[in-house]
Amino acid sequence: MLQDYRNPWLYRGMWVYLLLLVGALLLPVFYTIYISFNEHGFGAQIYDFTWDWYRVMLGNTQIIDSLRWTLGLGAATVAIAVPMGLIAAKHYKRTRHKLVLVTLMLAPLFVPADILGSALLVYFKNLNRACNWLADTLGLEWIRTWFELGFGTALVGQVLWTVPYAFIVILITMSRYHAQQTEAARSCGATGWQAFWRVEFPQIRVGVASASAFVFILSFNEYTRTNLLKGGFDTFTTVLISHMFNTGMSEDSYAMAGTVSVISMLVVGGVLVWSLARVERLEREARAAATPLGSA
Amino acid sequence: MSGNSELAVETLELGRRYGRVTALEGVNLRVTKGSYFVLLGPSGGGKTTLLRLIGGLVRPSAGRVRLHGRDVTDLPANERPTTMVFQSYALFPHMSVARNVGFGLALRRVAKREVRERVDRMLDLVGLTGYQERMPHELSGGQQQRVQLARSLVLDRDVLLLDEPLAALDEKLRKEMCFELKRIQEQVGITFIHVTHNQEEAMTVADRIAIIASGRLIEEGSSREIYEHPARRFTAEFIGETKIFEGTVEAADGARARVDIGIGVIEVGNRDANVRVRDAVSISIRSELLELLAPDETASAAMQSVPATYEKTIYLGLTSSHRVRLPDGAEVGVRRFSGARGTARIEPGAQVRLAWHMEDARLHTS
Numbered sequence: 165m166l167q168d169y170r171n172p173w174l175y176r177g178m179w180v181y182l183l184l185l186v187g188a189l190l191l192p193v194f195y196t197i198y199i200s201f202n203e204h205g206f207g208a209q210i211y212d213f214t215w216d217w218y219r220v221m222l223g224n225t226q227i228i229d230s231l232r233w234t235l236g237l238g239a240a241t242v243a244i245a246v247p248m249g250l251i252a253a254k255h256y257k258r259t260r261h262k263l264v265l266v267t268l269m270l271a272p273l274f275v276p277a278d279i280l281g282s283a284l285l286v287y288f289k290n291l292n293r294a295c296n297w298l299a300d301t302l303g304l305e306w307i308r309t310w311f312e313l314g315f316g317t318a319l320v321g322q323v324l325w326t327v328p329y330a331f332i333v334i335l336i337t338m339s340r341y342h343a344q345q346t347e348a349a350r351s352c353g354a355t356g357w358q359a360f361w362r363v364e365f366p367q368i369r370v371g372v373a374s375a376s377a378f379v380f381i382l383s384f385n386e387y388t389r390t391n392l393l394k395g396g397f398d399t400f401t402t403v404l405i406s407h408m409f410n411t412g413m414s415e416d417s418y419a420m421a422g423t424v425s426v427i428s429m430l431v432v433g434g435v436l437v438w439s440l441a442r443v444e445r446l447e448r449e450a451r452a453a454a455t456p457l458g459s460a
Numbered sequence: 461m462s463g464n465s466e467l468a469v470e471t472l473e474l475g476r477r478y479g480r481v482t483a484l485e486g487v488n489l490r491v492t493k494g495s496y497f498v499l500l501g502p503s504g505g506g507k508t509t510l511l512r513l514i515g516g517l518v519r520p521s522a523g524r525v526r527l528h529g530r531d532v533t534d535l536p537a538n539e540r541p542t543t544m545v546f547q548s549y550a551l552f553p554h555m556s557v558a559r560n561v562g563f564g565l566a567l568r569r570v571a572k573r574e575v576r577e578r579v580d581r582m583l584d585l586v587g588l589t590g591y592q593e594r595m596p597h598e599l600s601g602g603q604q605q606r607v608q609l610a611r612s613l614v615l616d617r618d619v620l621l622l623d624e625p626l627a628a629l630d631e632k633l634r635k636e637m638c639f640e641l642k643r644i645q646e647q648v649g650i651t652f653i654h655v656t657h658n659q660e661e662a663m664t665v666a667d668r669i670a671i672i673a674s675g676r677l678i679e680e681g682s683s684r685e686i687y688e689h690p691a692r693r694f695t696a697e698f699i700g701e702t703k704i705f706e707g708t709v710e711a712a713d714g715a716r717a718r719v720d721i722g723i724g725v726i727e728v729g730n731r732d733a734n735v736r737v738r739d740a741v742s743i744s745i746r747s748e749l750l751e752l753l754a755p756d757e758t759a760s761a762a763m764q765s766v767p768a769t770y771e772k773t774i775y776l777g778l779t780s781s782h783r784v785r786l787p788d789g790a791e792v793g794v795r796r797f798s799g800a801r802g803t804a805r806i807e808p809g810a811q812v813r814l815a816w817h818m819e820d821a822r823l824h825t826s
């Protein structure tokens with residue numbers, strides 16, 4: 165594509181523009197991080213570097229608790245949404261009704277967060293009432309708490325919303341895979357599972373890893389659905405936002421915001437670099453294959 | 461139920477449909493143990509489908525498959541005594557050559573040392589000694605196909621299925637690999653079933669050839685039978701360059717038939733076809749068996765001929781095609797070795813006769 169920018173200044177200009185744009189978009193984030201290291205907090209005239217706000221944050225048991233819940237929820241969401249996305253992507257390759265499948269899979273993306281969240285909330289409340297009724301009338305005590313708001317319901321909300329992303333990311337990697345290799349593996353004696361695990365999976369691993377990182381970050385940063393469905397516990401973002409609503413931004417809120425942003429950017433950036441490096445390697449290999457070494 | 465155990469593969473009324481498309485129908489194929497069998501036919505004819513049905517990669521919608529007398533119709537690929545070589549993209553790109561070849565053995569938990577030895581032996585057989593640590597993308601197309609071959613052969617299965625294994629190679633390499641495949645098959649002695657739409661490739665490797673077209677098994681025989689004595693008109697048309705006349709039988713006995721082909725009446729042998737008066741028939745003659753008689757020559761008694769107008773000669777290297785036009789407008793090519801002596805120069809537009817020996821013409825009813 166380089167030859168399209170025959171004017172080198174135009175090409176450089178594009179880069180400057182891109183960097184400025186990204187910079188402008190990320191400026192508030194960096195500013196937040198910057199403030200979080202100032203001993204005097206937001207709006208102060210002087211800037212004295214300090215780790216104190218992070219120390220305060222780490223000393224706050226509520227925050228640490230919420231961090232634990234956040235990580236747990238993220239891990240559980242990844243553990244469920246990514247395999248679901250993988251299965252859906254595999255099914256997509258096989259089915260003849262591709263349009264129906266894609267529409268169904270992507271539908272949760274088109275529902276606004278607060279609507280999806282409150283719809284689920286109503287749904288769980290009704291289920292909860294039904295379970296309570298069953299528990300009371302039939303004496304099925306063990307189902308009483310099935311749909312009480314809590315970790316489980318928040319997890320459902322997050323999975324519902326993140327599966328489409330996992331599906332798309334994995335599907336994109338899968339399109340590079342030649343199904344013939346599965347057949348070759350089968351005719352070498354591999355069972356369906358062995359063919360998947362030993363031949364297909366190693367080749368779509370990048371997609372699965374990216375999907376996991378993506379889903380984790382989505383879950384980590386999510387507020388609306390979690391807040392509606394969480395019941396008794398708190399996550400990092402719900403704590404942060406309730407802080408902001410109740411007491412305004414305090415210095416340790418900046419430290420929290422800084423932590424969230426840094427973790428997100430590290431995970432996303434890390435996966436991006438890793439998968440780009442891998443894609444580049446694959447392309448190098450493809451080029452090498454196109455110009456074989458030596459003849460047969 | 462057990463069938464003939466002299467047969468490596470036997471299919472019974474085998475068929476496969478994809479929705480409304482019938483990919484294959486009513487195929488009864490019999491492949492003798494240890495033979496090199498070729499499935500030849502035009503694109504979309506159903507060759508791949510048949511091969512995949514034998515290998516257990518697709519389920520038939522009708523019929524049964526038997527391998528060595530055992531009914532395997534309901535077994536998946538990994539439980540059949542078959543293994544397969546694909547056209548391309550079938551090597552595992554994340555594994556070295558050695559791991560590719562050893563893949564099936566590793567699945568069977570064969571000891572590492574033995575895997576290494578057997579892999580080495582197979583690479584030796586296919587002429588790739590020393591390539592163990594290369595990755596698939598570091599190999600040429602021909603080498604990749606050899607690795608696939610080794611990966612299949614190392615499993616010691618009874619039947620090797622090859623789906624257009626040479627189609628991605630250039631002409632010269634393909635010829636080389638044909639001889640190589642034949643040599644390897646003779647050496648290992650297992651049954652090879654090889655799909656191709658390339659006639660020359662088929663003739664080079666095959667003990668027997670089956671013609672597959674429009675989802676059906678058209679005809680089966682040795683290379684020579686298929687080429688020289690095709691029973692079906694389709695085969696005659698598909699193999700080599702052939703002139704087909706259509707006509708109606710005027711008179712027939714057990715030995716000969718007289719057929720009206722519109723531009724004349726010709727005689728043809730009737731021993732195999734056994735046609736009767738008023739049957740609609742076709743007559744095929746291969747282009748290298750046709751002759752051009754200059755205006756001043758006359759046909760000998762044993763020859764049949766029709767009038768034609770000479771148009772031009774197309775030089776094709778080894779052979780040349782002399783083009784003539786028949787009174788009904790059809791164009792016919794007569795093949796001769798380009799350097800052959802005694803080809804008289806004929807002026808374009810000259811009235812000539814297109815002639816052939818009666819026994820070189822084949823009579824077909826279907």
Ligand SMILES: Nc1ncnc2c1ncn2[C@@H]1O[C@H](COP(=O)(O)OP(=O)(O)OP(=O)(O)O)[C@@H](O)[C@H]1O
Pocket residue numbers: 478481482483484501502503504505506507508509510657
């Ligand atoms: N998975 C499929 N879904 C639908 N139709 C199919 C499928 N596989 C094959 N067919 C159809 O079945 C017919 C036979 O296909 P097949 O691949 O067996 O032909 P072939 O002889 O191998 O052709 P080629 O020489 O081009 O490889 C074709 O009409 C094809 O369109």
Ligand SMILES: [Mg+2]
Pocket residue numbers: 507508509
């Ligand atoms: Mg095919």
